[in-house]
Amino acid sequence: DGGITQSPKYLFRKEGQNVTLSCEQNLNHDAMYWYRQDPGQGLRLIYYSQIVNDFQKGDIAEGYSVSREKKESFPLTVTSAQKNPTAFYLCASSEAGGHETQYFGPGTRLLVL
Amino acid sequence: SQQGEEDPQALSIQEGENATMNCSYKTSINNLQWYRQNSGRGLVHLILIRSNEREKHSGRLRVTLDTSKKSSSLLITASRAADTASYFCATKGNNRLAFGKGNQVVVIP
Numbered sequence: 001d002g003g004i005t006q007s008p009k010y011l012f013r014k015e016g017q018n019v020t021l022s023c024e025q026n027l028n029h030d031a032m033y034w035y036r037q038d039p040g041q042g043l044r045l046i047y048y049s050q051i052v053n054d055f056q057k058g059d060i061a062e063g064y065s066v067s068r069e070k071k072e073s074f075p076l077t078v079t080s081a082q083k084n085p086t087a088f089y090l091c092a093s094s095e096a097g098g099h100e101t102q103y104f105g106p107g108t109r110l111l112v113l
Numbered sequence: 114s115q116q117g118e119e120d121p122q123a124l125s126i127q128e129g130e131n132a133t134m135n136c137s138y139k140t141s142i143n144n145l146q147w148y149r150q151n152s153g154r155g156l157v158h159l160i161l162i163r164s165n166e167r168e169k170h171s172g173r174l175r176v177t178l179d180t181s182k183k184s185s186s187l188l189i190t191a192s193r194a195a196d197t198a199s200y201f202c203a204t205k206g207n208n209r210l211a212f213g214k215g216n217q218v219v220v221i222p
Contacts, residue, residue: 004155006155035212040214040215041214041215042201042212042213042214042215043156043201043212044212045209045210088153090155090156092155092156100144100161100205101146101158101161102156102158102210103158104148104155104156104157105155106154106155107153107154107155109153
């Protein structure tokens with residue numbers, strides 16, 4: 001089956017801890033994205049990557065970091081610098097050209113202990 | 114920055130009725146897209162309409178785009194309980210897709 005997978009489904013973070021959210025796609029898409037969704041809100045773009053080994057900051061990149069070492073993988077690290085990390089995190093991908101029709105993973109819900 | 118703004122925010126209808134929701138935006142766009150999100154899940158792409166198109170259909174979905182008014186509408190005909198979800202519009206402007214806050218639609222069986 002082609003698609004995007006995210007893991008874990010739920011993630012708990014302790015104070016001062018960095019956590020990494022996984023995103024993998026087998027759609028052979030060049031572009032990948034990370035969004036944050038808060039209750040009752042739309043999606044806000046954290047980081048995006050249009051090609052391997054390259055990525056750009058979105059609207060709310062502070063406190064987050066990413067890497068794009070492989071075409072199929074785009075992990076997101078929520079660092080201790082992100083003071084309000086509790087949210088639903090969505091990964092998406094699209095074909096080359098970026099920001100056209102996006103295909104989303106099932107999401108990871110991050111909670112702070 | 115976020116462009117799309119859906120209206121109304123929440124809609125409750127009986128199964129079989131039509132559901133209409135609107136989206137407005139502020140700047141020029143290349144295309145406008147509608148997505149559906151079931152509770153606690155990822156978004157699913159429904160339909161894309163380009164800036165030079167005025168209307169588009171896909172199954173029970175009908176989307177209109179009025180670039181002079183910077184607005185779009187999504188019509189779901191003959192709604193079903195399975196249509197219960199949040200619906201988001203997303204506008205593509207300067208190489209960025211901006212999502213609205215979403216419309217919650219509840220279809221009562």
